Amino acid sequence: MEQHYKLHRLRELADNDQDFILALAQTFLEEVPADAKILEEAVNSKNYLQTYQTAHKMKPTVDMFELGILEDLIEIQDWGRFEKVDEDVSDKLVLVLAAIERASTEITSDFSL
Numbered sequence: 001m002e003q004h005y006k007l008h009r010l011r012e013l014a015d016n017d018q019d020f021i022l023a024l025a026q027t028f029l030e031e032v033p034a035d036a037k038i039l040e041e042a043v044n045s046k047n048y049l050q051t052y053q054t055a056h057k058m059k060p061t062v063d064m065f066e067l068g069i070l071e072d073l074i075e076i077q078d079w080g081r082f083e084k085v086d087e088d089v090s091d092k093l094v095l096v097l098a099a100i101e102r103a104s105t106e107i108t109s110d111f112s113l
Helices: 008-013 018-044 048-064 070-081 090-110
Strands: none
Touching (some): 008 018, 018 048, 018 070, 048 070
C-alpha cells in the first residue's frame, strides 16, 4: 500500500475520515487517467493550449497524492503555456503517464475499486 502514491496529506486534509479518503481515491481514478490520455494526445499533436489546460487541471490532484512527478507535469504545462516549439517534453510525458498508471493500479487494488 502506498508505494506509488502517498496519503498522509489526504489523511490530514480529511482529518482521517476514511469515507472522504475513499471518495477522493474514486475521484482520482475517474479523472486522472482520463486526463492523462487527453494530455498525451495534446502533447503528441502539439496542441499547446490543450496541453497547458490539462496539465494545469491535473496538478493539484497529482500533488495531493504525491506521485513524485509534479515537477515533470509543471514542465509539460509550461511547454504548452509558453508554446516552447524548440523543446521536446516526450520524456517527461512518459514519466508522468507511467506514474499515473502505477498509482491508478495501486489505488484500485488498495481501495478495492
